Amino acid sequence: MTSKYTIGIDFGSDSVRALIVDAKNGESHGTAVCYYPRWKEGKYCDPAASQFRQHPLDYIESLETAVKGALAEAGSEIAKNVVGISVDTTGSTPVAVDRNGTPLALLPEFAENPNGMFILWKDHTGNAEAEEINELAHNGSIDYTKYVGGIYSSEWFWAKILRTLRVDEQVRDKAFSWVEHCDWISAELTGNTNPLTLKRSRCAAGHKAMWHEEFEGLPSEEFLTILDPLLSGLRDRLFSETFTSDEVMGYISPKWAKKLGVPENVVIGVGAFDAHMGGVGAEIEPYSLVRVMGTSTCDMLVAPTEEVGHLLIKGICGQVDGSILPGMLGMEAGQSAFGDVYAWFQRLILGPVNDLITDQAVKDKMADELIPHLADKASQLALTENDAIALDWFNGRRTPDANHTLKGAIAGLNLGSDAAVVFKALVEATAFGAKAIVDRFISEGVPIKQVIGIGGVANKSSFVMQTLADVLNMPIKVAASDQACALGAGMFAATAAGIYDNVEEAQKAMGSGFNKEYHPNPSKTPIYEKLYAKYTEFGQFVENK
Ligand SMILES: Nc1ncnc2c1ncn2[C@@H]1O[C@H](COP(=O)(O)OP(=O)(O)O)[C@@H](O)[C@H]1O
Ligand SMILES: O=C(CO)[C@@H](O)[C@@H](O)COP(=O)(O)O
Structure with missing residues (x-):
């Protein structure tokens, strides 16, 4: 039987990585990295004002370069047998889009306007807006922050939207909807970027947009309108349903199939955040803390909902059903700078x-x-x-x-x-x-059985890792794959393409294990x-x- 391959695409803060893997055993057949050219020049950013924007062209061009580079290494026989692609990105990294789902910065009149670009996770220009969201949520009949740790952050969706609508009239007039990077790039690969129909990621929606089944989706129209009448009507132009990343987003568009050199029946999986897919790539299991240690850290935990679902864990970045492993409660915490x-x-x-x-x-x-x-x-x-x-x-x-x-x-x-x-x-x-x-996890009733490190720092710095083991007084294992996020995306792609019945099976077959362990001194x-x-x-x- 011919082997089948998937492509995991991992959009980090500075660069995108593509990894071609054998869907049978996770073996890597090609990999390439491309740094975002405009971002590298420091364009559209003002670090002193905590403004960090990324141009959609940086993503599109780098995606093409990275995937083609990885496929060139893999060879044409493998390219012909690619069956699935899944994408992870940073987040919350939303963008204002027009009716067709085109990011505003791709329209000539917004090409140089940072407010029409993706607002990177680490952009904190919405600090005041996050504060207002907290004020209102904590004093209303429903506390919409209860599943995101009780505190809404300026790194997240609504704070960024509100801030941008307030400061930029041109964007306000043109923005029909808003889309997270992980949803938009996956949608772009399918050719359907319609903001009303594209499949939105459970992970992004639950952790950053206060989406929850209990609220019947996003915060109510009433809440949003009281927050600011500028948000009035937007809820209906966003989404009510969300999807886990084992699901199919669609099939690759003929345009992208041709551009990348892969078959036209390639499945595109529903996207998610880098850290969440990284957790899967690092073989996360209940009560393992996977630390994605790069520019920032994300700390990922999963647990059966029946065991911890009754807890409201204070001060973390959310507890969301299926955000990491479908069927389990996914919890996220982290450090904004590591x-x-x-x-x-x-x-x-x-x-x-x-x-x-x-x-x-x-x-x-x-x-x-x-x-x-x-x-x-x-x-x-x-x-x-x-x-x-x-x-x-x-x-x-x-x-x-x-x-x-x-x-x-x-x-x-x-x-x-x-x-x-x-x-x-x-x-x-x-x-x-x-x-x-x-x-905090432990004091809130969530035990931690083991710590696993992935990401650039986990692989590059034994000094940092040893210090961490000493401070935590816990052993830390490092995942063997130096591309755990992209590998996780490859596992999701294999599941979405129907090779595995669920992500746990993909983890077992495609996981690459651990290659190092640090013990506390x-x-x-x-x-x-x-x-x-x-x-x-x-x-x-x-x-x-
Ligand atoms: N030898 C090193 N020791 C400690 N930190 C390092 C080392 N080399 C790079 N870093 C840090 O790694 C971070 C980048 O991590 P990486 O995982 O590669 O990227 P990203 O966070 O964009 O996914 C940078 O913040 C950099 O300061
Ligand atoms: O915050 C999240 C996910 O929730 C990350 O996307 C964000 O920390 C970006 O991480 P890196 O740039 O990979 O360190």
Whole structure:
């Protein structure tokens, strides 16, 4: 029998990755990455104002390049036998679309307007709007935030929509509906982007748009109109039904089949967020915490609904039926900046150096080697309970208890504090932020059986991973696949294409296991307990000042 292949496509914050896998055993036959060209130039963003926008052309062009690159590596025999494609993306990353589902920035008059582009998850321009949503939800007859941890975040759908409609009259007049990146790109591949009929992801809707069966879908028209009359009528132009990612979105359009060089009967699965598909790719099972550790972190947990469905877990990014594994309750938490904290420190050091040095080869070497060099130095430092302490809230705090107005901080420096000392404190801060999440799940009644790491940092930095194991005082396994999100998407594609009856079967057959395990160092864990207490105290001081 001829082998069948699927393509998992993983849109991260900076780049898209495509992975061609054998649907029988998950073996990789080709992979390629493409960085978003406009994003790379820093276009349409204003980090100081927390504005992060991505042009739809960045996605379309990079998708084509990455998939073609991966297929070129796989060869034409494999390309001919591709049966399914599924896509994961960051989120909440919504875009305003016209009646046809075309993102406004693809129309000539909006081509350079950041408000007509995708509003990336880490854009916090809607802080005030998120606050208003919380105010109204907490004081009304129904608390629409109850399944999203009790606090609505400016990283999410409604805060972004409301903010944009308020500040941009042109977008307000043209926006017919709004679509999440994971829904739009999957719809684009099928050729049906009609916002009224395209299948919306349960994962995106439940975690970020306050969609729940109990509310008969999205928050009521009354709630939205009281929030702001500008939202009036939009609910009917969004969606009431949602779909899990084992379902078929549609078939690839002839245009995309030709562009990518795959058959016309390829199934396109319903999309979801990167972290959720990553959890599946890392063989998530009940009560395993899968940490997707990259620019930010997402902490994914699944549990049988009958065991935890009665709980309302405070301060996380939502509990949604089927958002990770269809049929189970999916829970999400995370940190708004993880690797991004290290990236900030790298920019701090290299910014002025790059201004003063002209030799490009030297600049490239510094960019490649600075973080590993600092990690090496930091790992040699003694650990004491008087070490410098930092807060990881450089991009606000996602969980526990979202608050995107919070900022990072460092305390306890002296004239001897060099770059390695500060880097160590920053890495520890990101690990302490992770501990706050783990502790919250446990205190809310959700046990954690094991921790699994995936993502760029999990694969690249043994210093960060060892520090995390020491701070959590738990062993951490690292998934063998360095493309767990794309692999998860490949598993969903195989299920949607009918090769497996359910995603668990696809996980068993296609999973690539684990290749590393970090164990807590007993000489460090008691010191980290004391430092964690200081982190908590420092955090309370900064939050309440
Ligand atoms: N050697 C390293 N040690 C620690 N962090 C690293 C290292 N190399 C890169 N990073 C961090 O990894 C992050 C990118 O993670 P990655 O998973 O590749 O991307 P994404 O989050 O876009 O999916 C960046 O924030 C960067 O600072
Ligand atoms: O927030 C979510 C999912 O809910 C992620 O898409 C977001 O953190 C982006 O993650 P990365 O860029 O992959 O670190």
